[in-house]
Amino acid sequence: MTSCISIENSIEEYLQKIATKNKRIRRHKMLIYGQIEQVREAVKAWKKEGKSVGFVPTMGYLHEGHKSLIDAARRENDKVVVSIFVNPMQFGPAEDLDSYPRDLNRDAKLCEDAGVDIIFHPEPEEMYADGFCSYVDMNGLTTELCGKTRPIHFRGVQTVVLKLFHIVTPDRAYFGQKDAQQLAVIKRMVKDLNVDTEIIGCPIIREEDGLAKSSRNTYLSEDERQAALVLSRSLKIGKQLVEDGEKSAKAIKDAITAEINKEPLARIDYVDVVDFETITPVDEIKGTTLVAIAVYIGKTRLIDNFIA
Amino acid sequence: MTSCISIENSIEEYLQKIATKNKRIRRHKMLIYGQIEQVREAVKAWKKEGKSVGFVPTMGYLHEGHKSLIDAARRENDKVVVSIFVNPMQFGPAEDLDSYPRDLNRDAKLCEDAGVDIIFHPEPEEMYADGFCSYVDMNGLTTELCGKTRPIHFRGVQTVVLKLFHIVTPDRAYFGQKDAQQLAVIKRMVKDLNVDTEIIGCPIIREEDGLAKSSRNTYLSEDERQAALVLSRSLKIGKQLVEDGEKSAKAIKDAITAEINKEPLARIDYVDVVDFETITPVDEIKGTTLVAIAVYIGKTRLIDNFIA
Numbered sequence: 001m002t003s004c005i006s007i008e009n010s011i012e013e014y015l016q017k018i019a020t021k022n023k024r025i026r027r028h029k030m031l032i033y034g035q036i037e038q039v040r041e042a043v044k045a046w047k048k049e050g051k052s053v054g055f056v057p058t059m060g061y062l063h064e065g066h067k068s069l070i071d072a073a074r075r076e077n078d079k080v081v082v083s084i085f086v087n088p089m090q091f092g093p094a095e096d097l098d099s100y101p102r103d104l105n106r107d108a109k110l111c112e113d114a115g116v117d118i119i120f121h122p123e124p125e126e127m128y129a130d131g132f133c134s135y136v137d138m139n140g141l142t143t144e145l146c147g148k149t150r151p152i153h154f155r156g157v158q159t160v161v162l163k164l165f166h167i168v169t170p171d172r173a174y175f176g177q178k179d180a181q182q183l184a185v186i187k188r189m190v191k192d193l194n195v196d197t198e199i200i201g202c203p204i205i206r207e208e209d210g211l212a213k214s215s216r217n218t219y220l221s222e223d224e225r226q227a228a229l230v231l232s233r234s235l236k237i238g239k240q241l242v243e244d245g246e247k248s249a250k251a252i253k254d255a256i257t258a259e260i261n262k263e264p265l266a267r268i269d270y271v272d273v274v275d276f277e278t279i280t281p282v283d284e285i286k287g288t289t290l291v292a293i294a295v296y297i298g299k300t301r302l303i304d305n306f307i308a
Numbered sequence: 309m310t311s312c313i314s315i316e317n318s319i320e321e322y323l324q325k326i327a328t329k330n331k332r333i334r335r336h337k338m339l340i341y342g343q344i345e346q347v348r349e350a351v352k353a354w355k356k357e358g359k360s361v362g363f364v365p366t367m368g369y370l371h372e373g374h375k376s377l378i379d380a381a382r383r384e385n386d387k388v389v390v391s392i393f394v395n396p397m398q399f400g401p402a403e404d405l406d407s408y409p410r411d412l413n414r415d416a417k418l419c420e421d422a423g424v425d426i427i428f429h430p431e432p433e434e435m436y437a438d439g440f441c442s443y444v445d446m447n448g449l450t451t452e453l454c455g456k457t458r459p460i461h462f463r464g465v466q467t468v469v470l471k472l473f474h475i476v477t478p479d480r481a482y483f484g485q486k487d488a489q490q491l492a493v494i495k496r497m498v499k500d501l502n503v504d505t506e507i508i509g510c511p512i513i514r515e516e517d518g519l520a521k522s523s524r525n526t527y528l529s530e531d532e533r534q535a536a537l538v539l540s541r542s543l544k545i546g547k548q549l550v551e552d553g554e555k556s557a558k559a560i561k562d563a564i565t566a567e568i569n570k571e572p573l574a575r576i577d578y579v580d581v582v583d584f585e586t587i588t589p590v591d592e593i594k595g596t597t598l599v600a601i602a603v604y605i606g607k608t609r610l611i612d613n614f615i616a
Contacts, residue, residue: 036502131586133449134466134500138442158442159501166502192442193467194344194474278439 030112032119036127036167039081039120043169051078055170055197057161060084060121061101061215062110065205069174070114072202081168082111083120085127089135090156101218120168127163135159141188141279145181145272145292146303157182158189165190165197172198176205178212180290180305184279204304206232212304219300227265228297231304234259238291242308247284249273252291252308260295269294269301276307338420340427344435344475347389347428351477359386363478363505365469368392368429369409369523370418373513377482378422380510389476390419391428393435397443398464409526428476435471443467449496449587453489453580453600454611465490466497473498473505480506484513486520488598488613492587512612514540520612527608535573536605539612542567546599550616555592557581560599560616568603577602577609584615 033039043053054073058066062084073080084107091097104121111119135155141147142154165173175183183201190199205213210232211225220228234256241252253271260266274281276288285308292305341347351361362381366374370392381388392415399405412429419427443463449455450462473481483491491509498507513521518540519533528536542564549560564579582589584598593616600613 040504129499131496132500134444134446134497136442136444136501140441163500163502166504169504188439189442191437192440192471193444194471196348196474196477 030108030116030119032108032121034120034122034126036122039118039167042118043079043081046079047169052171053077053168054080055164055168055173056080056082057164057173057175058082058084059086059100059215060107061103061218062107063205063213063215065176065178065213067110067114068205069176069202070111070116072200073172073174074115076172076200077170079117080115081118081120081170082116083122083164083168085120085122085160085164087127087156087160088124089128089159090153092150092152095150096216096219099219101215120164127160136162136189136193138185138188138192141181141185144274144279144281145270146294147181149269149294154182154185158185161186162189162193162195165195170197172200174200174202177201177307178204178214178303178305180276180292180307181279184276184290188277210236212302214302216300216302220297224265224297224300227263228300228302230260230263230266230297231293231295231302235291235293235304235306239306239308242285242291247286249281249283249285249289252285256291256293260293265297267296269296273308338416338424338427340416340429342428342430342434344430347426347475350426351387351389354387355477360479361385361476362388363472363476363481364388364390365472365481365483366390366392367394367408367523368415369411369526370415371513371521371523373484373486373521375418375422376513377484377510378419378424380508381480381482382423384480384508385478387425388423389426389428389478390424391430391472391476393428393430393468393472395435395464395468396432397436397467398461400458400460403458404524404527407527409523428472435468444470444497444501446493446496446500449489449493452582452587452589453578454602455489457577457602462490462493466493469494470497470501470503473503478505480508482508482510485509485615486512486522486611486613488584488600488615489587492584492598496585518544520610522610524608524610528605532573532605532608535571536608536610538568538571538574538605539601539603539610543599543601543612543614547614547616550593550599555594557589557591557593557597560593564599564601568601573605575604577604581616 054077056069056073086100088097136158137155147154175186177183187199190197209229211228237259238252238256241255246252252273256271260268271293274290276290289308290305291308294303362385364377364381394408396405444466445463455462483494485491495507498505517537519536545567546560546564549563560581561579568574568576579601582598584596597616598613599616602611
């Protein structure tokens with residue numbers, strides 16, 4: 001039986017070798033850059049070779065939501081750049097800039113496994129040099145929903161995203177539909193300012209129990225984590241109403257609000273029904289309509305939505 | 309003598325032929341495009357061939373000031389694009405949008421003679437489609453000088469220039485130093501937003517009698533044209549003071565103001581001394597300082613400046 005074992009071993013070894021080799025082939029060399037010029041140079045070299053570039057801008061602490069964006073970018077482009085930058089300009093003075101979760105090592109592993117070519121991870125000083133004073137903003141789209149309680153948020157988002165677009169010059173950029181207003185704002189900005197990048201919105205990724213994936217879920221205590229299910233549960237009720245033919249925005253909002261109010265740990269920031277393109281309130285479901293909510297669970301503000 | 313004349317003629321003919329041939333070689337096919345996509349496609353084809361692109365954004369009614377920008381672009385780049393677009397977004401409600409002079413045929417001839425490859429001449433609807441609401445602006449640089457009486461002007465300039473940069477993707481863009489504040493604003497915007505275009509400022513071009521070239525000079529009556537010389541004359545006095553060692557901004561402003569006030573048809577909008585990079589007022593000439601004036605001659609508002 002010795003020979004037999006020996007053969008088994010050698011086959012195993014052979015398979016191992018093949019697997020390792022394949023892994024090596026798949027496991028390309030991902031680079032992490034902190035300097036704008038490094039990214040620019042790398043992308044210019046790719047473009048000279050005619051390669052297409054997909055881009056996923058993030059604030060890091062990556063989860064499966066981000067991974068779904070990276071996977072889409074990986075499928076549709078020759079090269080993939082992910083930026084990891086907790087952008088000070090989009091946080092209000094009383095918001096969670098300092099406590100926002102960060103874990104570059106874990107993020108880097110997720111990106112490498114997902115086939116990312118470059119992580120751009122700049123320091124704030126690299127992005128906002130001395131004397132910085134420019135911004136991008138819009139009249140409309142940014143005043144409703146999250147814009148009500150986060151008045152400078154979207155200015156910061158637009159500015160940093162346009163800066164990143166100028167650095168990465170992507171053919172396609174990927175944004176999660178969880179931040180639905182952000183997606184609408186970026187689409188509008190790109191159209192208005194003639195940015196030559198296709199904006200691709202990707203579906204919300206949820207935990208098994210329905211909670212939308214978010215880096216901020218990490219703030220939740222065990223009780224709050226349970227209470228947070230009220231967001232997806234209430235939206236499910238709203239969605240069912242729409243599917244049953246309900247057209248009245250008020251009826252849908254009332255049903256969602258009633259469900260959220262049953263949860264003692266929840267405090268509503270907004271429950272709104274808006275046109276998905278213009279982010280202006282509508283009375284009736286018509287065309288592409290966004291039903292969006294923001295709810296404080298304890299001190300943590302969570303958002304969720306569906307498209308009707 | 310007949311043969312001699314004949315020889316002379318043939319030499320002349322020969323020279324003529326050479327000249328015509330050279331002219332033909334120089335006289336390439338200039339294209340005038342009205343659609344964003346046409347410009348994008350042409351520039352992309354150039355870039356694939358590794359050609360560099362110089363860009364001169366204008367509002368048309370071109371004069372030798374513009375030509376000096378085009379000439380610089382022609383010298384330093386493989387291809388040259390000139391945009392001719394009277395941008396509604398940078399005019400205030402009481403300003404001269406409707407009466408701003410326009411002459412596309414004359415402009416096209418000047419551009420063709422100067423070796424321009426593409427004129428981009430869009431309609432306002434092409435640049436500002438339905439639902440347009442985005443803008444680029446900055447905190448600082450835009451509040452002093454022309455910003456005081458033209459509060460929305462620089463927002464309009466920044467927005468249209470960034471749009472044009474996204475369409476033309478120039479390696480270098482050329483701006484006249486006559487619009488010194490505009491030049492400073494565009495330089496700041498490009499730096500802040502990481503636009504991959506080099507901004508090149510070019511010297512003021514003047515009429516023989518000293519008046520800075522401007523499309524708006526066409527508004528002046530004969531008397532006003534004469535009175536308008538007070539701008540360059542007063543700045544010359546200011547410049548002489550600086551050259552003689554005067555450091556006090558107040559002394560320089562006072563001397564310029566006194567000279568302008570001698571001219572009955574002139575009414576001062578501003579006489580200011582500012583840091584050329586930050587466009588903030590300074591008390592002393594130090595570093596690169598901008599001495600800038602805006603003066604109404606009758607109803608026509610003219611600007612001029614020098615760098616101290």
